[in-house]
Amino acid sequence: MKTQNKLFMILLALTFVLSACGGASTDVMEKSEDTMMENPTEDAMAPHEDTVMEDAMKESSGEMMMEDSESGDTMMELPAWFSVSLTNVQTGEAFTINDLKGKVVLVETMAVWCSNCKKQQGQVKALHELLGERDDFVSLGLDIDPNEDGASLKSYIDANGFDWYYAVSPADVSREISSLYGAQFLNPPSTPMLIIDRKGVTHPLPFGIKSADELMQALQPFLDEGL
Secondary structure (H helix, E strand, O other): OHHHHHHHHHHHHHHHHHHHHHHHHHHHHHHHHHHHHHOOOHHHHOOOHHHHHHHHHHHHHHHHHHHHHHHHHHOOOOOHHHHOOEEOOOOOOEEOHHHHOOOEEEEEEEOOOOHHHHHHHHHHHHHHHHHOOOOOEEEEEEEOOOOOOHHHHHHHHHHHOOOOEEEEOOHHHHHHHHHHHOHHHHOHHHOOEEEEOOOOOEEEOOOOOOOHHHHHHHHHHHHHOOO
């Protein structure tokens, strides 16, 4: 009987011990899981290699697009009238403003009947004498009067000794010049003039008759550019 009581007490003690150990083990596992969630390992925090490569490719693509966009912004669209065929009334040869790219071009919109235009072209003649012979400079008189033709324009320049480029402006060229630079460019007595630089950028000059010295001062920075 005593032996049976001892065995019963031992079994009961073992039961208590096993229960306590099981509860402690469960608590430890739960605490371990909580700790892992609160303090993730470096492997858990580090992004997957594929994700890193994908992000890098996206960044690289974005930079290339930006560079392309910036490059596109620097590309300048030339006015349409630069590509219109004009006829040099002195020689009968066809040319376009685009053919003169790389040169500095001085353009005057004029008419045969305009006395101010004649005075202004007298100053252009003096300018040519100041500059001397230059392969990188061109003067162009554009007759914008729709009632005048190449024959009357040639008679005018021959009579006055003006020996640079002269052409009758086609209607679409006159319209675009007015649209781009103002209606005054179709008013010859205001002696409208503009400079086209070596890159094809236009620079309108002040209205009114400009002396040879004033024209030289306006042209010099563009003549010096690229030399």
